[in-house]
Amino acid sequence: MIRCVVVDDEPMALEVLEDYIRMAPNLTLQQSFSNSLEALAYLQSNEVDLLFLDINMPDLSGIQLLKAVSKPPLVVFTTAYSEYAVKSYELDAVDYLLKPIEFDRFMKAVNKAAEQLQSKSGVVANGATAKDEASVAKDYIFIKSGYQLIKIKLDAILYVEADKNYVSFVTPEKKILALMPLSEVMQMLPPEAFYRIHKSYIVALQHIEAIDRQHVNLHKQQLPIGKTYVADFFKLLNQGI
Structure with missing residues (x-):
């Protein structure tokens, strides 16, 4: 301690x-x-x-x-x-x-x-x-949502979606809405476990089920891969995730 x-x-x-x-x-x-x-x-x-x-x-x-x-x-x-x-x-x-x-x-x-x-x-x-x-210290984060601080286990996050000034942390059970930019979310998440694939999406690499040149599939969701992110994303895949 x-x-x-x-x-x-x-x-x-x-x-x-x-x-x-x-x-x-x-x-x-x-x-x-x-x-x-x-x-x-x-x-x-x-x-x-x-x-x-x-x-x-x-x-x-x-x-x-x-x-x-x-x-x-x-x-x-x-x-x-x-x-x-x-x-x-x-x-x-x-x-x-x-x-x-x-x-x-x-x-x-x-x-x-x-x-x-x-x-x-x-x-x-x-x-x-x-x-x-x-x-151990990085296995969860706290997110300010409204007037609450909500604890989210990192391994429960499927992806994070941006919508204007807000982001949604999506888990299998729920979505948690927070007022912050996606760039700030990236600083909170361990880079070895999460990757930004689009201007509006960060995905948890462990939950990816399938990938093609334009989409990532995870937990019955299909997310787009942005043109400016695709080259670096596939380079990461080739290195092994």
Whole structure:
């Protein structure tokens, strides 16, 4: 488990990050602070893996706090001000989250941190290799649909279909509608398991039943292969999927 601390002087922002950490299967909330000086004292005397740190705070800013910690943990900066982005990366931050923070974007930052921690240790606490742990962390995603965050198992997704500003995650049982571009969906899905075959479709390679030059068949559905995607798609097939 990745031990986390949250520092944010805004109560609502602090609560959101606390909830997200509790929802994530590989995180544990060690402590949270609304006061940066109290957080500094804690960080100086306790081992922490990952710090979610607001930049714009009274007393000590997040950047000042981080510089004051003798052995700083990995840090993900959070702020409502995009002009801090460059400064955060200069300090070797794992990631930079702009408020209001969506859960899927939060998990991207978490996965980056997990990879860095695993590359340092090589072995996780339960004895699995870092590669094993990474694959476990990627077996599902959370999608914001309306006012809900819906958990979807990756192996249940047949394909993803875009319609204007929305996408539908299609499983054998249902369709889950979300407001996001297909390009963002591609960043969420493991590239070894999903492939974009059309401007409007991403398919799960494991569920493909048949292919011709113009279509992919899966689960009683026939999806078109776009002209601009066909060459790369068949190159992938020739390499073995």
